[in-house]
Amino acid sequence: MAGAVEARLEELNISLPEAPAPAANYVPYVRTGDQVFVSGQVPWVGSERNFVGKVGAEFSIEDGQAAARVVALNIIAQVRAACDGDLDRVVRCVKLGGFVNCTPDFINHPQVINGASDLMVEIFGDAGRHARFAVGAPALPFDVAVEIDAVFEVK
Numbered sequence: 001m002a003g004a005v006e007a008r009l010e011e012l013n014i015s016l017p018e019a020p021a022p023a024a025n026y027v028p029y030v031r032t033g034d035q036v037f038v039s040g041q042v043p044w045v046g047s048e049r050n051f052v053g054k055v056g057a058e059f060s061i062e063d064g065q066a067a068a069r070v071v072a073l074n075i076i077a078q079v080r081a082a083c084d085g086d087l088d089r090v091v092r093c094v095k096l097g098g099f100v101n102c103t104p105d106f107i108n109h110p111q112v113i114n115g116a117s118d119l120m121v122e123i124f125g126d127a128g129r130h131a132r133f134a135v136g137a138p139a140l141p142f143d144v145a146v147e148i149d150a151v152f153e154v155k
Contacts, residue, residue: 003086003087003088004088005087005088005090005123005124006087006088008123009087009123012122012123014073014123016073016076016077016080017045017046017073017074017077018046018077019074019077019078019080019081020041020044020074020077020078022039023141023142026039027039028078028081029078029079029081029082031082031154034091034153034154034155035094035151035152035153035154036078036079036082036083036151036152036153036154037149037150037151038075038078038079038082038149038150038151038152039078039149040097040099040141040147040148040149041071041074041075041078041147041148041149041150042071042074042140042141042142042144042146042147043067043068043070043071043074043144043145043146044070044074044144045070049142049144050067050070050144051063051064051066051067051070051144051145051146052142052143052144052145053101053143053145054101054102054103054106054143054145055067055100055101055102055103055106055112055145055146056102056103056105056106057102057103058145059145061108061111061112063145064100064102064111064112064115064145064146065111065112065114065115066115067112067115067144067145067146068098068112068113068114068115068116068146068148069115069116069118069119071116071146071147071148072115072116072119072120072148073119075096075116075148075150076123079150079152079154082152082154083154089154089155090124090127090152090153090154091127091152091153091154091155092124092127092128092129092130092152092153093120093124093127093128093129093130093150093151093152094130094131094150094151094152094153095130095131095132095150095151096113096116096117096120096130096131096132096133096148096149096150097132097133097148097149097150098112098113098116098132098133098134098135098146098147098148099135099136099137099140099146099147099148100112100113100134100135100136100137100145100146101137101138101139101140101143101144101145101146101147102136102137104138106136107136109134109135109136110134112134112146113132113134113146113148115146116146116148117130117132130150
């Protein structure tokens with residue numbers, strides 16, 4: 001029987017990807033006590049890089065939000081792996097840290113990262129509300145538009 005979060009994903013017609021493998025010498029998440037720290041995730045779908053380029057140049061705010069949403073799905077996939085496949089073990093999304101690869105004059109970083117924040121609330125309800133930062137960066141790994149890390153409380 002699917003859990004409540006899996007049922008919510010199905011209701012939203014969202015299919016989570018497999019948890020992406022790390023791109024270097026680190027682990028994709030660390031579970032310590034009742035917290036899961038998710039390493040920075042990027043908008044990869046499978047092994048395909050998506051949203052390569054800068055917000056404010058190649059991408060609009062809406063494109064950046066779509067990239068952040070893809071990143072959020074990868075974050076949730078990592079949390080699912082950390083919880084042995086049971087997303088009902090999530091107590092709360094505690095914090096998201098968002099980086100936006102953007103032009104020097106771009107100032108709407110929070111709007112871009114809203115793509116991830118909104119998805120957390122859509123999926124987890126009030127447990128998806130979190131602390132957050134959203135900043136601009138002159139470059140990100142693989143020239144992707146968005147990178148986000150996360151902290152979750154789990155049981």
